[in-house]
Amino acid sequence: MTARLKGAVIGCGFFAQNHLYGWADLDDVEIVAVCDLDEAKARLAAERFGIARVYTSAETLFATEALDFVDIPTTMETHEALTALAFAHGVPVILQKPFAPDLDGCRRIVAAAGAANVPLMIHEDFRFQNLFRTVRGILDSGELGRLTFGRLSWRTGIDVYSNQPYLVHVKRFMIMDVGIHLLDLARFLFGEANGVFCRTQQIKEGIAGEDAATILLSHEQGATSILDFSYATRRDPDPFPQTLGEIEGTEGTLVIGADQVLTVHGKGGTRRIPVPQDGRAWTSAPWTQIQDSVVHTQRHFIDSLRRGTEPATSGRDSLATYALLEAAYLSAASGRLIHPDRLV
Ligand code: NAD
Ligand code: 89Y
Structure with a gap:
């Protein structure tokens, strides 16, 4: 089997539980860390899904972990700052919808991904x-x-x-x-x-x-x-x-x-x-x-990363x-x- 891609999940709230179950269903992926401002939520996710490390700061997460990708199922007002951190560390991102609070915010995120040459997919699952x-x-x-x-x-x-x-x-x-x-x-x-x-x-x-x-x-x-x-x-x-x-x-x-x-x-x-x-x-x-x-959305993201192709709902496409x-x-x-x- 090809090496497992190592990922982290930032945001362990309501919908993230589905993401965590989904990642656990993909044999070629390992979630190595979770992060939430609310430590109790991050700890609960780590215990439930057998995830090794817990963070309450995304800055510390990126400074510490060597990641192949990051999954960000937080609400939209956090997306620009969190994606900027990921891009600064060269880490590909799958980001929950809605993309950002307005179109200018979406454009800035896409431009930042492009400038850093880092893949960005919007988690658009329908x-x-x-x-x-x-x-x-x-x-x-x-x-x-x-x-x-x-x-x-x-x-x-x-x-x-x-x-x-x-x-x-x-x-x-x-x-x-x-x-x-x-x-x-x-x-x-x-x-x-x-x-x-x-x-x-x-x-x-x-x-x-x-x-x-x-x-x-x-x-x-x-x-x-x-x-x-x-x-x-x-x-x-x-x-x-x-x-x-x-x-x-x-x-x-x-x-x-x-x-x-x-x-x-x-x-x-x-x-x-x-x-x-x-x-x-x-x-x-x-x-x-x-x-x-x-799970199908996550599979598509991982396959796109492995192939080096643009995902169907890339940041660029989602504009x-x-x-x-x-x-x-x-x-x-x-x-x-x-x-x-x-x-x-
Ligand atoms: P939520 O509020 O339950 O969870 C968000 C979590 O992110 C919280 O635990 C919060 O503490 C954490 N967080 C916020 N900022 C953070 C930061 N800087 N660092 C670390 N953690 C941080 O929200 P939710 O209901 O799970 O929704 C999250 C997103 O998922 C929303 O944008 C929503 O629209 C989307 N969603 C999508 C679907 C779908 O079908 N695709 C379904 C439901 C929700
Ligand atoms: O927030 C909504 C979504 O994105 O999909 C279903 C949902 O969670 C509730 O209608």
């Missing part, structure tokens, strides 16, 4: 779900013909605020938190977008930002897509965290149904495709789909996703159609 890998394969087969329309719908009423309390206070909330995943998916499935129209809504009282949004995108290759997402949808069963929808082409339609079932209406008739989950020991409903995708996000907020504020290429 496109790495088994479901969307299968959808991509169907689109690549040409069965649907030329794509004309797509709808990606993500609506839930779960209490997201218990696990992620910081979401109560953010002014740019739902597009930053979930819309960004759907914008990346829209690029993955329908290609680049050159027009963005958006309406946001704040439905729950007492929060600082929007908890529902609807975005309309025009794609360069001709398709129109609609992304609708909400944390204020009452439905039983609640589909969290599934993305539902449909994709239409000149030759057929693909329906993205609940419970990872795709239905293809093509020239040869209709067929149902249940998409399996990985069956990992540590995953659990309703998170399984996302938890599986975390285009982030430009769509900025365009969506601008559109919602102005009531106008925004051209994202003028923002990048």
Whole structure:
């Protein structure tokens, strides 16, 4: 076996637990250190995952460890400073979404990675779900013909605020938190977008930002897509965290149904495709789909490092996703159609 790559995880909070389980599933990777400002969280992670060393300072971590990569699943306001440290030490980075608080921040991080010649990938996991890998394969087969329309719908009423309390206070909330995943998916499935129209809504009282949004995108290759997402949808069963929808082409339609079932209406008739989950020991409903995708995202990052190739959601590539996000907020504020290429 090729030598195991040695990594560290900075930030051992809520979602990092999935990262830590994910890394443990990759045979050719070893997490040698964890770091959190909160020592108790770092110690707990180290004990749970058998990780040798614990830090409460990222500066000390980088000064002490010889790392092949670092995983940073902290919230966005910490990303610029933490990535700057990694780049200064020549350590490749996989960084959780959202990339940074604004597009200028994303640009500065990408420029710093470029100047240091250090790989940077954004941990954007929706496109790495088994479901969307299968959808991509169907689109690549040409069965649907030329794509004309797509709808990606993500609506839930779960209490997201218990696990992620910081979401109560953010002014740019739902597009930053979930819309960004759907914008990346829209690029993955329908290609680049050159027009963005958006309406946001704040439905729950007492929060600082929007908890529902609807975005309309025009794609360069001709398709129109609609992304609708909400944390204020009452439905039983609640589909969290599934993305539902449909994709239409000149030759057929693909329906993205609940419970990872795709239905293809093509020239040869209709067929149902249940998409399996990985069956990992540590995953659990309703998170399984996302938890599986975390490992696929990590696998892609490690494979890209080993091959010396740019990852699919590199920092550079993710600027285009982030430009769509900025365009969506601008559109919602102005009531106008925004051209994202003028923002990048
Ligand atoms: P969290 O607040 O639970 O965890 C963040 C941790 O980072 C905290 O323990 C904090 O002490 C630590 N930290 C902050 N600054 C640090 C520093 N300078 N050095 C070391 N440790 C530091 O947050 P969370 O809910 O786990 O979310 C983290 C990120 O993951 C967010 O950006 C969120 O949007 C993203 N997220 C992604 C998905 C997904 O599906 N991809 C799901 C949930 C959350
Ligand atoms: O924060 C959100 C995300 O990025 O994916 C799922 C989530 O954790 C809650 O909806």
